[in-house]
Amino acid sequence: MSMLRTLIPFDIAGGMALTGKYFGKVFFSANRKKIRTQLKHFTQEYPEVKVNLAPRYRGRLTLLKDEQGEIKCVCCLACEKICPTEVITIEKGKKEGRKMPFPVRYDFEMERCIFCEFCVESCGFDSIILNHQFELATYNREDFSIGMEGAGQNMFIPSPVGRHSVAED
Amino acid sequence: MFKNEEMEINLGPQHPSTHGVLRVKLRLDGETVTHCTPVIGYLHRGVEKICENKTYFQGQVWTDRMDYVASISNNLGWAEGVEKLFGIEVPRRAKYIRTMLTEQNRLASHLLWLATHALDIGAMTVFLYAFREREYLLDLFEAFCGARLTTTAFRIGGLREDLPPGFIKKAQAFQDLFLDCVDEYETLLTENRIWKKRTIGVAKLNAEDCIALGVTGPVLRAAGVPYDIRKAFPNAAYAEMDFEIPTRTEADTYARYLVRLAEMRQSHRIIQQCIDGLPEGPVMAKIPKILKSEVNEVYHPIEAPKGELGYYFVGEKGGLNPYRMHVRAPSFVNLQALPKMIEGRLLADVIAAIGTLDVVLGEIDR
Known part of the structure; x- marks a missing residue:
């Protein structure tokens, strides 16, 4: 069994599947406005889009x-x-x-x-x-x-x- | 024809894998490290001396700038240390909120460690996933205290303000998604053959050496010693929390990785208990406007993400500021284990060893 595990890279495939899952999510929604609005983005396109600051933000x-x-x-x-x-x-x-x-x-x-x-x-x-x-x-x-x-x-x-x-x- | 000469090289201070301005002088025989000397002090600001010239209220802002990835833990140590010096009792709600934020900060710190450690060793993908969750946590800190990194979250005697509206809801939303995220990191790393080859058996440090060198935190726990300040000397509301101390016995880089991932799950548990059992009441104790100390000394340890973080205060009669302030920084003490870990091993293991110690140079140099 361990021999089979060494030969077939299940561990690498698992990681690749995860990456592929996220890649697919972005790839198939990239140019479709409807899906894109539903997707939650973690990055903000900062200089173009204004940053949402918390009410308690400490500025000048x-x-x-x-x-x-x-x-x-x-x-x-x-x-x-x-x-x-x-x-x-x-x-x-x-x-x-x-x-x-x-x-x-x-x-x-x-x-x-x-x-x-x-x-x-x-x-x-x-x-x-x-x-x-x-x-x-x-x-x-x-x-x-x-x-x-x-x-x-x-x-x-x-x-x-x-x-x-x-x-x- | 081939001369058997040793070569001396510098790793750092501007090397991308040293996590700050750490310089490591290495003597190499081929690719084997025969001698190693960490050189520190590039980020020295004299925090301890500055704090001796500032009042007990003001000093807290410098603790943010020591371990800047876990500043809330540093704030907790300062606030609780001063409270111990003056004998101030903090309201229970404040204690719970402090515990919750400190644990969230521990998650943020461990996520940054996981991301950069994996990036150093060569697994780039984890970096992106770990920073995604860290972003969520930093937004929570911003909502609570107005800053993402230099938080200055607590005040002596409690908190400045109660939690903002909607904080608990956001924290709960994070709780719901986080365990799946930890599983994602595990999918990428735990069974990965490259990761295992780079970490198993690398940078070993057994329990005796750990204790002899004063190493604390996940490095000590990965050597099989279940020592955690949260259990040993409970501060904040940790005495009321139900959690375990994850330990391993292998004492290598892989074991430390597993211990830290298990710690993230335990932190998740503690945050959940804080959210569920958050008591009502005030968040600030009644304290005098000007704190004047007596002749007294106090050492207060807390469990920072990197290990035992201790604040030592000496008060003088009628003093507005500490007569002497000293910080027992976990990274500083842990770094001295580096030569022991890597001497006699390969150059590539130095990167893994620095990463696994989880050092932050702001805290080492102070």
Whole structure:
């Protein structure tokens, strides 16, 4: 019996049958739209098709404004203290007609950020979130320093990155 | 005419089969390895020293970056170690969720091991199937904590948030399909004659050598020693789980492969028990906002996918950060068995031996 097993490669044939099963599934459904939509694909054609991110996905840090357009941040410095890589710098200031302190500067050095979401967790005023941006590569190092002003690198709007994404070309 | 000279060659640090930046200095006599020295340190970041300068809350993010294919296990070790230091009791629901995620992470780690180990030896197909299931698991981690690899999943005292809606359903869907997938890997490898020739009797390390070198994890269990931290010193909710410790006695690469596949089935069992018996209740214990330690020291071992992962903390009076932190990394200890495994054997077996140890260089160099 063992002699027969050595001569006839059942073990290799078993593996080949499995590969053939999956190959056939793809081969016979490749150009048929109806079957193709039913098949569950494990890969996503990423730059062309948008990635489905989970609601809890941790992307870039963003400052929030309330309904009146006021900055929600009150400079409690909790996020600055808890940040493991010390990427947040806040400068306290005052603004007329506002009781709470007002951030004059809110600097965020994205190049060192590790996207751990500790800052959002520590914030007692829900004034910051991590958005769903992940295409954060840029050509210039200065683009990683994000502040409150400027169109290019602003804490309130998503980064104008992704412009280097393959999908844009 | 033929000089009997020994030749020294470097395997790595950029070799595709060394799983990271591991350099192995080999002295060869023909094709037989006579001497072997692993050279490490290319990925050194000083994690232990950094953690000594960060608070107990912050330090966890560096544990993600040690064993980056099993970061949830590392998070568990850190969180439970600190909880032991401060005497914090975690709610039961949090313990169950921790156990479930750690086991899913063990599956992900073993799948990556299976894929790359088989790829090194020459079985390319398994890679694609194993990564298919791993993708599913990483999506689950993303749904739970927002990141796929550097998870930072747990907090001291429990979890940050409860499971997201639909998590249990997705986890159950994975449970339903996974055992068939393990059978698929088995179809491709277990009886395959090429796989058997490349693994049976290769890189042997018997039980005495394992214990003498401090090797733990599947390598030790494949030598016939049923030592598993989950049974020996139960942490999280493992004391309430019903599972077995798979062992083999052959102590070679093939036995380790079988042990890891059996472990995947046991992990599947544990996850099922967690899903079925998930208790209700809070997920976070009441802890002070600032943790100040007393003079105290704690060693907390957990069973990481690679072996015994231990965290050692020394606290000072009123300290916000550990006075001393040390990690007993399983890959680091397991790697020292490499010369013992391959000296006197062929060069091609070195690849199989590195693969079977399942080393992750992020954890070795730290």
